[in-house]
Amino acid sequence: MPSASHPRCVAAATPRRPPVSRGVAAWPALAVAAALALSGCATYAPSPLGRGEGAASVAQLVAPTADMPMPTLATHRLDPTDGLDVTEVAMLTLANSPALKLKRDALGVASAQAFAAGLLPDPQLSLGEDFPRHSGGGLTTAYSLGLSEDITALLTRSSRRAVARSQAAQVNLDLLWAEWQSVAQARLLFDQVLSLRAQQNLLDTEQAALAPVGQYIDAALRAGNLTYDSASAGLNAGADVHKRLADNAIALHQADSDLHVLLGLAPTAPLDLVGVPYQIAPTPAQLQQALIDLPARRPDLLALQAGYQSQEAKLRAAVRAQFPALTIGFNTARDTSAVYSNGFNIGITLPLFDRNRGNIAIEQATRQQLRDDYAARLLGTRSDMQRLLADLDTLQRQRTALIAHVAQLDDARRAAEQAWQRNLLDWPTYLAIRGNALSADLDLLAVQQQQATQAIALQALLGNTDLVVAHPAPAEVSTP
Template identity: 30%
Template sequence: MRRALLFVFIALAGLAGCATYHPQPIAPDQLARQFEQRSLGSEELHAWIAREADRDVSPWPPAAWNRELLTLAAYYYSPALDLARAQWGTAKAGIDVANAIPNPVLQLPFQYNTPNPGPGAPFTWGPSLDIPIETAHKRGYRVDQASHQSEAARLNIITAAWTVSAQVRDAMLALYAARTRIAFLSAKAEAQRQITVMSRRRLAVGQYSQPDFDAAVLADTQAQSDLAAARSAEEDARAQLAAAIGVPVAALDSVTLDLSAFGTVPPAPPAADGQRAAIFHRADLRASLAEYAAAESALQLEVAKQYPDLHLGPGYTYDTGTNKIAFGLAGITLPIFDQNQGGIRQAEAKRQEAAVRTGALQDRILGDLAHALTRYESSTAALVISDAHLASARRQLDSQAAALSTGNADRLTYTQAKADYQTSEAAHLDAEVAVQQAAGALEDAIQSPLTRGPVSHTLSEGATR
């Protein structure tokens, strides 16, 4: 009887260490308020950037936000990175699940006997345990599989971080292009407005025909329309940048952005260096390799399942006056009809699928890299031609200015030359943006910036807000 009570006491003691549930409800209105309160000047963001950049950013907030600082702010606020970190936490918890030792099963049978066959009370009862013992290193293979999946989830954080960084880069480039275009188009619109005024005067004194005046008005309205479109593009780019960072658009109202880096052309890496960086640096390829290693461990686990586990069954039984202590095996599965061949074949197929997926990803990466290098080379060559064209347009404008000063050209001709020059400036901007977009595609192919700023783009995978 005392042995039976001891068994029950041990079981209850084990239940005393169970975890408890703590509810964490989500309130949509609270989430909306938290989003609206996000700011690029918060002290929490300051401390986080100082920790991630391993240096203090002083003064705070900075006088101008460049790509590196905005990228770090996006790392802090981005919900995509929060999700990637949470998924890594789930994967790490899977290691503990895989490493858990199977719990014994407490059995409490009870039987009333009539008629009573023994000398004691007419009961048969007593606790017993079913203690499972895994064989063939099954738990180790489960832990290996979970560890590889955790590593893949950790690498997915780096992939998500690069995606966020690329979104910030693209939004800043769009904003740079829009603001530069506004400057050009504002000058052109002013020139076209002056041309319209001068054309109206000449029409009034008979020095201009109606078709010539109508053409000037048409060019004026087109310039105003282009300027309005550029201003709309600027607002869209600001919204795109705010979304990439994870802050409301109003958070950018009092912020000065440093977009000067987009006015320079970064050098492209040699093709061999780019290929090496794409193969060994890209986190998504390394994550795919980790997924393949997890598939390998899963196959090893399925092979190990051919070997049955043991079940020890110690226990105590009071049998109508007789005390019985049991030792031995509670059960063992005999692999007669099923030797887990189906599970093994499925695991082999999944391993092959993982191998094909990894190979396909590598081929796509190398193809994207080759295309990005070709695109970058062609866009830089086009920029050289555009530089020459802009220089020629500048000389022509200077020539018209000189002719105006000497009286060999009138103000209408000079103003038209200014408008034409702004058109050349806008075309040159298109060539600059094309180079920057090609550089961005090259960065995406190797998942690394072509130029490194004072703040590193490396994100601590476990960093949280």
């Protein structure tokens, strides 16, 4: 904050004309000059808009471990040169996500509002001068000088500060919750990109494997040894794989684009992902303890508690504001006959009609709404947790069954391929076996991704607690 010695401040504090008379009559100008000299002057600096291009490469991104809100991230070594694993993606998301930057800007606004709420109200200085229209003996310039303060603003200052502090705490906790959700989103996108890439490789391999069958069918059609009715199964098999490839590519483009945006990367920046998706395996005891500690740990619930405390302070302030508004001031004056006088003034609002009853009713209703919102959030969390646990149990059983089914169909596919190459198996049967094996492979990948999604959602629901044991899930689909 610049001092009053700043050139612009000095110019503003300089009176434009000298006082009319000496002595006490010079007090008004001196008081104004002193008030302006004591006040600081803010300066303006332009801040041009950016171009929003994003980082050109992962190497340009930074993620200080000291700023990580979770111990599991703060202790992980970041090294983008060998590719990004799921934890490194989460770290870079926290440090570079554009959405989180907006949340941090909102925290800056809330902090500024808390600072403003703690400032004392400025006193009101009034100054007036009267000039005689006729000159004569004993006549002089009259003046009045007054200083007043809003007492009501002083009485409600503590409530305003409590409201602002609670609001700043709520914004800070909302930011922390947004960071936790961003970590979950980073893990989900990491898993989606890896899963879609695996499906893409699987479909590319299948398309290459079907190429000789397609060539055989085309040659048979040209030679007249096969009709289009009988060749429809073969033609549809190739078309189906081609369509799946296109659909999968579009989904991969979307997931890859979302991950680039989350990391603050330019759309064309290369993104090398390594490792395996994030998985968790919490024990029943860990889940029970996490659920007990939930209201004291999860940021969104803590933010609701801070919002409720803020509303309590608003209600107290509204109750205090029902009392008459009071303003007290003191003044000194001199009339044109050079008679000096000192006095005071008191302003009070008569509480006849309003008495702030409307605002009190609004704050009471808002408090009840926040109370019910908090209870509903807790109940919803408990219900969601039970649902996710049931889903994970179902998906695990389905995954176990699919692993065995995929292994059997994989053996059948290899045997069928060898038999077809030796002309021991007709191509419709061969295509049917390959189609069944491909569907089972894709189903297993889908179940694995769905299981990872539900597990990450469960951990986010429980507040990313360190009590949850995390371990990677190995890839289980073999290349056909």
